[in-house]
Amino acid sequence: MLNIKQAGKIDGRNKNIAATFDAPPVLRRRLQSNRLQTTFDCLIDSFITRKVGLSDHFLNAPLAAHLKENLTALYADRQLVPAGIGNNALLVQNQLIRSDKIYWLDRAHDDPHENSFFDLIDHFVVYLNRTCYTGITGYEFHYALYEKGSFYKKHLDQFRNNKSRAYSMIMYLNTNWQEADGGELCIHHDDHLQTIAPNNGKCVFFKSSELEHEVLLTHQPRLSITGWLKSD
């Protein structure tokens, strides 16, 4: 779990995004942080107006490629395990409800790309807490792989016996995803369904206690990182 006090600060509120080419390091950091801020604002603004935050390029292409490579290697090495439903006290393995395989991420694994991913999340959490007073104090993330023919039926992400999961975040690692590949995330709003294709680098963000959702049958292996921002 993240100790928020250790997380990096985001500075720079100038929204002018200039080229980073040849910029000195201090300026480059400032420009990168402006770019991050634009990405975070896009995710948060769509969350506020439509209950589902969407950012098409939350993970940049090189980071998404490295994470996909790691996930693929872990899968080949049989490190992914069938996901359970519910938490400790209520753990029920039920392939009729979900058939994805997962691997929990941890800074202690010392993987440089996974730690870059955690750095990004740390920045996002600091930004979210500062701009929206969300009081997030930790998080948990896992890789997920849905083999061809897998799904996750309609559910809520918050456990009945533990309310600490405040926000759900899902990021996809699928290049060239086609409509015929299926595997959309389907969000059940009160009056309509919203389907979201699991395109590479995209991030989806919503309140864990509020929105029921499902993963539709996938016709291709479907890779992602899924996690929860928590307040204890």
Ligand code: OGA
């Ligand atoms: C989950 C989940 C959605 C997705 O893991 O709880 O709902 O699009 N995932 O992978």
Ligand code: MN
């Ligand atoms: Mn879910």
